[in-house]
Amino acid sequence: MIIGTGIDLVDIPRFERTMSRTPRLMERLFAPTERGLRLPSLAARYAAKEALIKALGGxxxxxxxxxxxxxxxxGKPYFRLSGSTADAVEQRGITSxxxxxxxxAGFATAFVVAEGAPL
Incomplete structure (x- = not known):
């Protein structure tokens, strides 16, 4: 059963400007293993995280x-969740x-489907 869906679109040049102006965002937004990626890949990961929040409903x-x-x-992407985020997903009944x-073309996008067991 689908519990939630989320989608997000990021303007990559705008994302790059924001990251340049506020370098501390790198540590606040990305896990250590993600921080070495190119900015378009980081923008796609940012979109994925935003889409997950939308799929969770907050x-x-x-x-x-x-x-x-x-x-x-x-090459198929997947989420590795930990801490209170993993707990929040589990509490919402999401199993997948x-x-x-x-x-x-200057944009990054992500789409998330959150599934759970039928009620």
Whole structure:
């Protein structure tokens, strides 16, 4: 059963300007394993985290660095959740998260589907 969906779109040049103006955002928004990625990939991960918050119906109990995006060998992205963020997802009855991300032509986007057991 689908519990929630979320989508987000990021203007990559605007994201780059924001990150340049406020370098501390890197530590606040991204897990250590994500911080070395190129800015378009970071913008897509930012979009994924925003989309997850939308799929959850809000940010209560959610922390940016506890939402890490990894990739399977095939390139398929997935969430690695920890701490209170993992707890918040579990408390909402979510058993599976589906994620897709892309970046092209100056934009990054992500879409999330949150699934749970049928009621």
């Amino acid at each position: 940010s209560d109990g959610v922390h940016w660095t506890e939402m890490e995006i990894g990739s399977e060998e095939s 998260l589906h994620l897709t991300m892309s970046h092209d």
